[in-house]
Amino acid sequence: MTAPQPEILFHEPGATWWWALAGPVAAGAMAAIQISTGYGFQPIVPGIFLVLVTGFLAIQIKAARIHTSVELTAVALRQGAETIRIEEIVRIFPPASGPEVPRWQSYRALGELTGVPRGRTGIGLKLTADRSAQAWARKHAKLREALTALVDGAES
Incomplete structure (x- = not known):
């Protein structure tokens, strides 16, 4: 018997x-071009x-669903x-505000990527063992x- 999965927050x-x-649309466009130019389908x-x-x-x-997906439960952040x-x-650092770039924006991004993926915004985290x-x-x-x-609930 498997343990129940934690609720996804x-x-x-x-x-x-x-x-x-987009593949079928591209194929349809090519077929339409063929027909409209008189070559037939x-x-x-x-x-x-x-x-x-x-x-x-x-x-x-598939690669994006593996490497840029996010899941948070009460137990873990993936x-x-x-x-x-x-x-x-x-600790969770406050969001960036003003012209100065906060130091946490240079921290390592979680995941196997070299930085925060395009279209996403970073959130600075202070981790145990003096990691960030x-x-x-x-x-x-x-x-x-x-x-x-x-995090605030865990501190209480």
Whole structure:
């Protein structure tokens, strides 16, 4: 018997599979171009577009769902392929405000990426053992709110 999974407090999938529809759209556009130019429908070129565009996008989407997804439970924060326990988070730094760049924005981003992924905003974290890092999310305000509630609740 498996242990029950903790409730998910925050989740971002990283990418949506809807982007894979660009493959059929590209194939349809190629078929429309063929027909409109008077050559008639020849399935080989639209078929190649369908397979190549859909396949390439599927690989990109799968990679984004692995490396840029975020999941927060009462026990752990998972950022991409890296997971840290909530008990390791000592403090959440305030958000950046004003012209000065806060020091925490130069901290290592969680996950296997070299920095905060494009389209996401970092959240500075002070961790145990004098470590620091940046959590990140598209909906960073919601993640910050949920993390703050967990960390402040743990201190009480």
